[in-house]
Amino acid sequence: MEGQAPSKTLTWLDTAELVWPEFGTSISVLLAFSILILLIIIYRIVYAYYISPLRHIPGSFISRITAKRGEIHTILGNMSYLGGADSEKYGDIFVILPNAISIGNPMDIRNFLGNPNVAKAHYYKILRFTGIDNTVSMCDTEQALIRHRQIGPYFKPTYLAKLETTIMKCGIGSIKQKWNQVLSDSADGKVEINFCNDILFASFNIIGTLVYGHQIEELSVNDTATAQWIDTTITYLGFRSMLQLLPKFPFSFMLKPWESRYSKLSRYIHESIAWRRKHVGKLAEKGLEHGKPADLLQAFIDAEDPESKIRMCHEQIHGECMLMMLAGSDTTAHTLTWAVHMLMLYPQHYRRAVAEVRSQFSLAHVITYSDCREHLPFVEACILESLRLVPVTGGLLPRVSPKGGTVIQGHFIPEDTLVFINMAVANHHSEFWSRPHEYNPVRFLENNEARHNVLTFSYGKRTCPGRQLAWWEMLTILANILKDYDMRLPEDYTHLGPKVLDKHGYPKLMDAQQYIVVKPANPDRDCRLVISKAKF
Numbered sequence: 241m242e243g244q245a246p247s248k249t250l251t252w253l254d255t256a257e258l259v260w261p262e263f264g265t266s267i268s269v270l271l272a273f274s275i276l277i278l279l280i281i282i283y284r285i286v287y288a289y290y291i292s293p294l295r296h297i298p299g300s301f302i303s304r305i306t307a308k309r310g311e312i313h314t315i316l317g318n319m320s321y322l323g324g325a326d327s328e329k330y331g332d333i334f335v336i337l338p339n340a341i342s343i344g345n346p347m348d349i350r351n352f353l354g355n356p357n358v359a360k361a362h363y364y365k366i367l368r369f370t371g372i373d374n375t376v377s378m379c380d381t382e383q384a385l386i387r388h389r390q391i392g393p394y395f396k397p398t399y400l401a402k403l404e405t406t407i408m409k410c411g412i413g414s415i416k417q418k419w420n421q422v423l424s425d426s427a428d429g430k431v432e433i434n435f436c437n438d439i440l441f442a443s444f445n446i447i448g449t450l451v452y453g454h455q456i457e458e459l460s461v462n463d464t465a466t467a468q469w470i471d472t473t474i475t476y477l478g479f480r481s482m483l484q485l486l487p488k489f490p491f492s493f494m495l496k497p498w499e500s501r502y503s504k505l506s507r508y509i510h511e512s513i514a515w516r517r518k519h520v521g522k523l524a525e526k527g528l529e530h531g532k533p534a535d536l537l538q539a540f541i542d543a544e545d546p547e548s549k550i551r552m553c554h555e556q557i558h559g560e561c562m563l564m565m566l567a568g569s570d571t572t573a574h575t576l577t578w579a580v581h582m583l584m585l586y587p588q589h590y591r592r593a594v595a596e597v598r599s600q601f602s603l604a605h606v607i608t609y610s611d612c613r614e615h616l617p618f619v620e621a622c623i624l625e626s627l628r629l630v631p632v633t634g635g636l637l638p639r640v641s642p643k644g645g646t647v648i649q650g651h652f653i654p655e656d657t658l659v660f661i662n663m664a665v666a667n668h669h670s671e672f673w674s675r676p677h678e679y680n681p682v683r684f685l686e687n688n689e690a691r692h693n694v695l696t697f698s699y700g701k702r703t704c705p706g707r708q709l710a711w712w713e714m715l716t717i718l719a720n721i722l723k724d725y726d727m728r729l730p731e732d733y734t735h736l737g738p739k740v741l742d743k744h745g746y747p748k749l750m751d752a753q754q755y756i757v758v759k760p761a762n763p764d765r766d767c768r769l770v771i772s773k774a775k776f
């Protein structure tokens with residue numbers, strides 16, 4: 241058929257292009273894009289199963305090929321769930337992200353964190369406040385050691401003893417002031433309180449007073465500014481790090497309200513440092529320098545590394561103060577909140593703790609830290625067991641494997657691999673803990689070995705420097721409230737209680753949420769308590 245144009249069958253694409261030319265172009269772009277995605281997935285699968293140095297380590301398919309699952313769980317506030325569910329399936333070591341493993345055996349964790357060449361991962365940089373590193377954000381091990389030597393002495397018992405009056409007044413003192421007030425206003429001598437809020441405010445009170453350098457009395461004046469500033473700062477930092485686009489225009493507008501509160505906290509701390517320097521300067525002029533106040537603000541101004549004689553500049557002091565407000569408030573308060581909650585679910589342990597306190601001290605006696613250490617082993621065990629069962633920082637602490645790599649559970653882990661320390665899994669490990677999901681403080685009595693296996697304050701060179709301060713606060717608050725008040729769950733509680741059991745057959749704990757700290761998901765619903773004056 242000479243001279244006749246060759247016939248061509250029209251594809252659906254051609255038809256679409258005739259009707260709507262751009263449609264055809266869009267489809268081609270979509271097709272190219274889909275092919276690209278497919279190629280990426282194929283590459284990731286091939287890499288994960290044939291090339292990755294982590295290919296011999298157990299782990300789920302999804303964890304090996306994408307980090308998105310981790311990001312989604314982080315945004316939902318249940319990262320510890322991810323670590324827990326996978327460890328039940330895969331054991332002590334597993335791939336948690338394409339380039340990262342999780343380890344959960346307490347022995348492995350101690351060996352790994354005990355290695356001085358293990359460094360923190362870059363994630364910690366989100367905890368820098370003004371672009372300057374603080375204790376927690378330092379990834380450089382040498383730098384961190386200097387900072388630990390600078391601030392360490394101020395968290396030792398000798399210095400903490402100087403802070404005891406503040407700790408007692410702002411902690412148990414402010415809780416008692418509030419609870420006694422509401423009880424005296426009550427017609428029948430009992431009243432419902434929210435113990436989570438009250439403990440949280442007491443904790444902010446302590447840390448705020450130690451950092452600002454003057455008392456803030458959150459509970460007594462019901463001024464929640466500090467609590468809001470801190471809460472906002474944690475949320476702000478969390479979201480900024482999880483959603484990388486947020487700090488960029490136009491999304492940055494969404495952060496504005498948070499940013500403004502964060503800036504207020506930051507400014508207030510700048511002013512506190514300047515004010516204190518001026519005040520101490522005046523004391524020095526009068527030859528009264530020995531009258532310097534004892535608190536964390538002064539501690540950081542004075543801090544000096546005994547080896548290098550290096551001191552902190554204004555910005556570094558500011559960074560440490562901001563950090564202490566975050567690291568030293570929620571952690572301590574929520575550990576105590578979990579302890580009270582657990583005692584309410586296990587009445588036998590509550591009765592034993594009350595009996596111990598009331599047999600040792602009269603109602604009029606205010607129980608101090610050394611009283612607790614000498615006379616209240618069971619109360620101490622109640623807190624230890626809370627630290628174990630719900631480690632408040634029980635997410636996944638990221639570290640980087642050392643130069644030359646390391647061997648964990650027989651697997652070679654190359655250098656620079658991201659290693660997540662899985663605290664919650666370690667604290668529930670069945671080889672180390674019998675009936676690991678039961679709240680049983682008795683396991684710590686006359687058993688030093690058990691105490692060493694609780695890894696909630698971390699381990700090694702980067703262990704928590706504030707742990708003794710935390711103990712000081714938690715013991716004095718718990719011992720004194722057990723002595724002074726009778727506590728019980730509200731009568732309308734049907735969703736929680738000693739007889740409402742979880743999948744392990746133990747009293748079900750309230751729902752938790754975790755961004756940085758594991759805290760009650762519904763404190764207004766789950767942290768109610770009926771209190772009355774103690775009947776001795």
Ligand code: HEM
Pocket residue numbers: 375376377384563564567568569571572575632633637638696697698701702703704705706707709710
């Ligand atoms: C029950 C209360 C507390 C718990 C369970 C706790 C737990 C921890 C844990 C697990 C770490 C290591 C975090 C990591 O490596 O990712 C840590 C670090 C830290 N904690 Fe605590 N902490 C508590 C209270 C405090 C208090 C009261 C302060 C100070 C006022 C404090 C200050 C710090 C600091 C500065 C670090 C960073 C250490 C470093 O990275 O070298 N903590 N804490």
